Amino acid sequence: MPGKTRRNNEASKTLEPEELKRAAHSFIVSRGRTGKYVSQLVMNFRKVMEPFTASQLKAKGTTVRDLASVAGPLGVTHLCLFTRSQIATYMKLAKFPRGPTITFRVLDYTLSRDVLHSLKRMVTYSKQFLNGPLLILNNFSGAEQHLQLTATMLQNMFPVLNVHKLKLNTLRRAVLFSYNASEGTIDFRHYTVKVVPVGISRGVKKLVTRPAVPNMGRLQDMADFVVKAGYMSESEGEDDPSSHVELAQPVRSRGNMVNARSAIRLIELGPRLTLQVIKAEAGLVGGEVLFHQLVTKTEEEIEATRLRREQREQLKARRRAEQQHNVERKQALKEELKQRAMDGMKRAMAAAAATNSGSSDSEGEPEEDAAASDAEGGQGDDPAAGPAAETSKPSTGGGSEGSGTEEGDDEGEEDDDDDAEWYRKEVGQEPDEEFRSLASGSGSGGASRSVTKRYTKKRPGPGETPRGAKRGRREEDKTSAAERWKPRNKRGRPISGTKVRRKQTAAAGRR
Incomplete structure (x- = not known):
């Protein structure tokens, strides 16, 4: 079985279909200190947006600019940002790379685990998150600008469904955004879609939909289980006739057949959110304010704000241009200095090479001259001149006999006189x-x-000390003054301090 890394590499080599590349992808992150419940809400919302979101994204320490820089290469189109303040929790929806941005105040929310625990029977399985959810927008038909912008933003966040190529087996979930005009809030719900057959009794439905055989121990006959009246469930009696449809395609569920009537049921998965639109901005988490729920400005204030923003943008662009110019100038100066350094190094290497070649030529000339002179001396008329010259050369060793020089004769005479004088004194x-x-x-x-x-x-000269005397004196010097002046007995051996004190005490007593 191949390793995990090999499987991941093989999976990364597979190309995605073009329709998946064109689908909307999103980053869902949090900023600041949000707490554990908001962090769980972020994970729940990632579950809602699967499979077109980074479910395992680690965005701690990153900024919006960092996310925007990698959004293009990764094909990410939207950003969902959760923050928390002392007043409330906020959710921002932004479009990469230039906006717009819509800020919602989260008035109330319920986590997915709480929603699932409140259900009598949970319907959750892993395959329902393999495809994107079906988006349902309710009551977003108002003429307000911020409302239309919100509806457009929500529609672009989820993948587009092609009705002609749609398969019913891929519709496993649904997302509902319902606008409440009276309160100005938006309710968010997340459901799983379940299809059940209708028009059959409860007993037959149990036999068809459940893999286990139901308990029929209390019945006398099989017909009682099949045709007995009053076996309709409460949920079946509450079904709206408008939820009954005829299936045009086969669905992977028990009891549902093509061209047969079935009922569509929605089972909530969570989380639940109650949102309120607070602000709409033209840029990515910034820019011109298009709508604000809490702040109202006049036309003059809006124009002054716009002028200040334009001036700020112009100043930022000018500074950015200056910085770019400075960077290019410093880079050019660096290259110039580098080139000058390289030229100086080349000149220094050339000068050193010329100096070395000149010194080698000057050293080679004397050798050549000496070799030429030797050759001329060896090729003279007298063939015995060469060996005779070699034998007639004086030896260089100092003090050797027969040197033939004046210094050698003087030294020999002095040595003879010394030997004779020594013989006279000794003999x-x-x-x-x-x-x-x-x-x-x-x-x-x-x-x-x-x-x-x-x-x-060697004889000691006048005023010199014999070798033995020096050695004895050195050994005598090693003896310390304390040893030399230590009290001694009749035999000359040193006496210990205890005996000395005893003798002194005895002498004082006799006195």
Whole structure:
């Protein structure tokens, strides 16, 4: 079985019929703090407007402008807005995208759950909300402008029914708006349509309309159940003959047949509303006031209000144009600065590339010159000149023997004098020729001077301290002054503080 997301995606790919796209769709929302009962009323009214409304719409935090911006792409044509004040509850009906708007005061309302609980037998099923309701307008034939505007608005809110293509099985609900001229109010009712057969006895109707077999335990014969008089129900006796019709199409209900007489019954679903028209405006939740139930103005006041509104609209349009001009100017300036920055970056990269190429060329020239000179030296007339030159180069190591330089000769002589002087002090005799030859590195053993001095112990010079003396002094410095001046016994071991105090106490007692 496919997942929920896959089913939703497949359902979204299916195209709606053109007649459903052209049908009126609506947003039903609330604004402000309305309370839980008004919130339930909003949900009930969404149920009335199904399936052409957003029944699961989450409109918290959105504005009318936000709803108007998405109404066009979604094909939504009307807005029903519920609000609540300290005086009363209000309902506004508006047409997207430019109005008009009609404001109703909700004088009284009853939720659907209360209506259904008041019925003896509830008739509710899910399939009755698959199609739009049938709209019924009663007593909207007055000449008042606001009344005609209200009737037009209500007619456009519900889907248009084509009589020639209409199927009776799709008529499951009905919506009634009845205008009371004496009180100036509009009563709203919501019904489900039920079709029952007429002209048959109550017993036969039970057998036909009910799936279960009725209880006939008290009857002696089957004929008593069928033909017994006085079995007519109270509701059947109260049926208006004008509600009896002949069915032109088959209806999905028990006992109803084509070209047979049946009775149409309306069972209320709720909610109930008692409305009063308060104000009519030309715009979307605003604009010029076309009608107001509580405020009356003269022609001069109406003209002054119109002029103020026009001035306000002109000022708003001018400010909007200035803002748009500023946005375009800032965008152009931003693009110019961006282009200038890009040009500067390109120039900097080109300069850096030129600098790098110049430095690489200057470094490559000495190498080429050296290579050329080496090649010329190696290709001379004397073939032995190259190896001889290599062997005649002096070594770069410091202190190596046979350097051939003046500095090397001076250092060698000084070292020889030092060795001879050391031999005289230690031995008390003049050094012999063998010692001199070993010190100078020219003896028969062939050992170099550097190797000889490598294993020779360094002698402390004048004013220097021997290594052992420094180490002993460092270890002696580690001993703190407290350790050095601590009281000691005859053996030279330090005495603890307790023993010292005992001795001091004993000496004071002897005194």
